[in-house]
Amino acid sequence: MGSQGGFYQSKEFLDLVKSIGEARSKAEEDRIVLGEIETLKRRISDPDIPKFKMKEYIIRLVYVEMLGHDASFGYIHAVKMTHDDSLLVKRTGYLAVTLFLNEDHDLIILIVNTIQKDLKSDNYLVVCAALNAVCRLINEETIPAVLPQVVELLAHPKEAVRKKAIMALHRFYQKSPSSVSHLVSNFRKRLCDNDPGVMGATLCPLFELITIDVSSYKDLVISFVSILKQVAERRLPKAYDYHQMPAPFIQIKLLKILALLGSGDKQASENMYTVVGDIFRKCDSSSNIGNAVLYECICCVSSIYPNPKLLESAADAISRFLKSDSHNLKYMGIDALGRLIKISPEIAEQHQLAVIDCLEDPDDTLKRKTFELLYKMTKSTNVEVIVDRMIDYMISINDNHYKTEIASRCVELAEQFAPSNQWFILTMNKVFEHAGDLVNIKVAHNLMRLIAEGFGEDDDTADSQLRSSAVDSYLHILGEPKLPSVFLQVICWVLGEYGTADGKYSASLVTGKLCDVAEAYSNDETVKAYAVTALMKIYAFEIAAGRKVDMLPECQSLMEEFLASHSTDLQQRAYELQAVIGLDAHAVESIMPSDASCEDIEVDKALSFLNGYIQDSIEKGAQPYIPESERSGMLNISKFRNQDHHEASSHGLRFEAYELPKQTVQSKIPPASLASTELVPVPEPVYVRESYPTTTVSSASSDAGSTELKLRLDGVQKKWGRQTHSPATSTSSSTSQKTVNGATQVDGSNTSNSRTRETYDSRKQQVEITPEKQKLAASLFGGSSKTEKKPATGHKISKSSSHMVEKSHVPKSSMEVASEKKVPFQQPPDLLDFGEPTVQSNAPSVDPFKELEDLLEPTTQVASAENHGSTAAATKSPDIMGLYKETPAGIHNKDDSDILSGLSNPPVTNMLGGTTKTQVAQSSKGRRPNLKDSLQKDTLVRQMGVTPSSLNPILFKDLLG
């Protein structure tokens, strides 16, 4: 097969690749590529260019783009190539467009037509090429144009086509579930395909469907189990074996599916126990793929209804992983441990030292995985150690993405398990100080609320202790330079609300600090706004308490500055402050009651307090208010009611409004209900939550309904995508409102204290101090049987996470609609035994796969025989070496590669006769470098002027060698 390694491209292209390869700097490479771009630009626009030349230019464009340069000038030519009649050219065109274009590119419209035509082609290779492009390029709008053809191809005689059609349908489902929801039953049908490749491909979409809606696929449990059993029993063709494992990739997919189906379902899980147990036993833990399957088994076992025997096997496998020298296996072991401790928490203890080794490993990936495990096993007994460790690590890294994640985990754990208020405040200070700007603003709002509401116990003294310790630490921390904005907001808010509450600090001290903040961070408007409001609160409390207010001079100058600020927000706050200061104690107290941030403000929507005023006005002869709905005959009225209506009348042609289609009416509901929640300054969470699921369900069902009602748009480009309803934005708006009200204070105490904390030098201590490590282990794993989550704080987490839950409702409801439509499907007892009449006519004892394999044999034998021949040739290497020496080294044209292969070919053909053990030859061949091929390539490349001794000697090295 060495001839395939030949280089068919023109000299020019080879030179380009070569010069890029030898470029010594990025700048040099860029210069070469830019030159190439110029050449291509010039040549490619020549109308009389021969096809094969064009093909090469397009490949050169791909190359240019791969190197990171813009090749968009040539995209249109790639598109044109897909129109070509010759598959050869077409294939290059499709390759190029799938590499160049994203699904939202304008040029895609020009390809859709070609794809449509090619999907109908008689040549299955053309269809395959088109399907490859479909998977990459078809977007939500163009799905209807190709959908009917793709569905037809599901029954194509060639398995390669069926497989790709399944994948394409899966892609459609990912892009727009509603467009293919009525076709979901096809996936079930294809699961029973005669070809294991198609069956394997079908598992991808089924996995996704089951992830979204488990309940409607419970009937498939038996089938999946039976397929898995047959796979494990090696009843698939040998070609699916991989490193002596029977079809491991299919096994893994099936195990993933079973994990979903068996989760929390005892009955379904019981069907799986035997087969999963079998796989545990059969897995070869010495090979990587065997471990991959083992890992998937552990995941499956920890997800389905627990079975003691399987849990035991899983624990065994985990300890083998953790004891292994390979970092990969340790990583997988830690991950698996994290899954299993949810079911059997005691298992962690036996691995404590291994876990600590991983935690102190220099490998960041492993370390992070271990933190994830620790996060999962945090309890109130070990929270201090774990969070301290996390924060130390957080401080040490630069990766912002991970910093954010680990910071929010610290916050979550601290909120959930904090042993004391003091510790909690200290921890939060550290998190904010080091990752402040990366933390989600919600975390800050949560913190404020927590300080305002206290820990939910009825113990007021504990709450006020929390607050005063927060104030203490914040006043202390304000001395540090450069604090993150989010943190400052929290500090300002807390100081304003509680700075003077316990009487420990005077108003002038706190206001002075606040003014310092506003001055020091003068380019941060949000912080300044928080500071002004905090000032206002403190003055208000002072006035309410009957004390005289002396505004500090720096505060006065600050106010003057803000009164003239460009930011209207700041200006308004400053004016409000001015106004409040001028009021008497009684008025101030009702405007700014002390510690009332958690009180609900009731809004009188009817504005009843104005009744007297209105009465007066009407008596004086004013017009009474007419509600909008009762006003008529006014010109603009339609504008308020209905946008479409208004548009129609403005054109002046149509006098009657269209009758509104039903679905629009329905879809108008959610915005309406939303608007009403927006008006309420203190939205009760219950209300928001309850209104949400109902409205989304109705809109989802109307969506689904509309797909049925729609016109058939075969071959028609869908111009206007249906608007999708997004619940996410609305929920977030309600949360942000809540947080405005619920802010609180935190106090930061000495961080220096914790910094002096010993930092571990992992390597050294690993050797020297085992007691140290054991102590750590004891603190991490020690009180496993002790306390669980603090019930008192638990509700806070549930509150914030409830929004997530809501969101997950949405896809579910649309799926339910989809599943209603699916065709009832009869499940044959043995999934792999059914199918086409030809197979059924066989005696039942015959394995259909065996048959299939036999059918395949004639075609594959040729290929494999050739292969065998080449290994034989390799054993005869002395001869070939001789031949190689005889060939003159300096032949210039490429033909000599043919000569070489011609010389080496005779033995190959001679050997063709009696090759029966082709399988063995093939599997062993991959490992051994093939001398003949290497020599051949070596000559070839030398002629092109690439010498192995130059820049990169291992260019020639066998990748698998």
Next chain:
Amino acid sequence: MIHFVLLISRQGKVRLTKWYSPYSQKERTKVIRELGGVILSRGPKLCNFVDWRGFKVVYKRYASLYFCMCIDQDDNELEVLEIIHHFVEILDRYFGSVCELDLIFNFHKAYYILDELLLAGELQESSKKTVARLIAAQDSLVETAKEQASSISNIIAQATK
């Protein structure tokens, strides 16, 4: 799901890129630069996995080439490692003891092979034999097309004599 496949040499040169999720050209360049920096600097005994912007990147080094695949958080890393190996084995069988040079000069063929192995970010075919057969079918078509072209040009040449 596999979000992209990346082949980079030890010097950080890109040998092949395939994107299954939408990335703009600018993002692509950034991704390659970032990941190149992270992966090439990792020691030989560390994990073959890297956390990256909420995804995981599984990589493996073969001679001077790094094969990288970016996957979701809940995918099986060991499996992806084997998908990479599976790909390399198929390349090896196709090119005959594949080396980096093969991929440098025949990158388009590597793309064709990858298209038969992965589709829409999922493993489409786990049988080496099937992939080899499909590629061979396409190649034979190429051969016949070439023969036809030459025979037609012969005819034309004879006709115009």
